[in-house]
Amino acid sequence: MTYDTILTDIRGSGDIKTGVITLHRPKAMNALNDQLMDELGCALMGFDRDDSIGCIIVTGSEKAFAAGADIAAMKDYDFQKVYGSNYISRNWETIRTVRKPVIAVVQGVALGGGCELAMMCDMIFAADNAKFGQPEITIGVIAGAGGTQRLPRTVGKAKAMDMLLTNRWMDAAEAERCGLVSRVLPADKVMEEALAAAEKICSFGRLAVMATKEAVNATFESSLSEGLHVERRLFHSMFGTADQREGMDAFVNKRKPMFNK
Numbered sequence: 001m002t003y004d005t006i007l008t009d010i011r012g013s014g015d016i017k018t019g020v021i022t023l024h025r026p027k028a029m030n031a032l033n034d035q036l037m038d039e040l041g042c043a044l045m046g047f048d049r050d051d052s053i054g055c056i057i058v059t060g061s062e063k064a065f066a067a068g069a070d071i072a073a074m075k076d077y078d079f080q081k082v083y084g085s086n087y088i089s090r091n092w093e094t095i096r097t098v099r100k101p102v103i104a105v106v107q108g109v110a111l112g113g114g115c116e117l118a119m120m121c122d123m124i125f126a127a128d129n130a131k132f133g134q135p136e137i138t139i140g141v142i143a144g145a146g147g148t149q150r151l152p153r154t155v156g157k158a159k160a161m162d163m164l165l166t167n168r169w170m171d172a173a174e175a176e177r178c179g180l181v182s183r184v185l186p187a188d189k190v191m192e193e194a195l196a197a198a199e200k201i202c203s204f205g206r207l208a209v210m211a212t213k214e215a216v217n218a219t220f221e222s223s224l225s226e227g228l229h230v231e232r233r234l235f236h237s238m239f240g241t242a243d244q245r246e247g248m249d250a251f252v253n254k255r256k257p258m259f260n261k
């Protein structure tokens, strides 16, 4: 499959590898348009279906993960078009259906839809030059791809309101302090670190990895008792897998486990 607005690559040294998707609209700081979101969705689904892939990384350029939705494309849209075509909902959230872990590697700006796309991923690894912001208010709209919902759930109401209402940007250090990003690394090390984390994930049992992601995501969709119920049932289901027997037997017998991938 060839794409115009993204690049794809497969990395890793083990049997199970990492699919890397690089957003690639360099002249527009990776501004997100329908074509890019369609291509991203297609590449994500391809890696999710591929049994030789265990983890996915989504990244951008050194200057920009993505500078938001493509303002030049949006400027002539009207209500009839966006509501009628179900703009955003139609094709921007394919990433939510991916069952394998997705790591966002953010260098430079992640603004508007770019910040929202990073938040749709399971973890964010940030370069020390990363900046996160929701500047939609400055162009007369509001965040529309989850920013008003995921940001307060992640960084709390106070910081989310500040970012969404005043266009205050957060640097990588603050983003790590308040839980928006998992790790901050020097720009020339961040991809290496993400690939190492992805390789670690690829070395574990596929079912346990997918069930962990499903259980953590349940917390955003439910009350504590409902979320605990989902976790408990998924935990119980692990006892129907060969990886549970293998992992525990390997521990008890002091040997390296051989998981199903």
Ligand code: CO8
Pocket: 027, 028, 029, 031, 032, 067, 068, 069, 070, 071, 072, 073, 074, 088, 109, 111, 112, 113, 114, 135, 136, 139, 142, 143, 144, 145
């Ligand atoms: N859309 C389209 N083109 C863009 C965008 C964008 N979001 N961001 C940058 N570009 C383009 C510029 O127009 C410029 O193009 P050209 O060279 O042809 O003039 C090129 O990228 C380089 O940009 P700058 O010259 O501005 O570079 P600077 O380094 O001076 O500044 C910034 C970089 C700070 C990133 C600046 O470009 C900027 O402020 N961009 C807009 C950021 C923004 O407002 N993002 C939010 C967009 S709205 C949104 O994301 C809504 C999401 C809601 C869900 C989706 C619903 C639409």
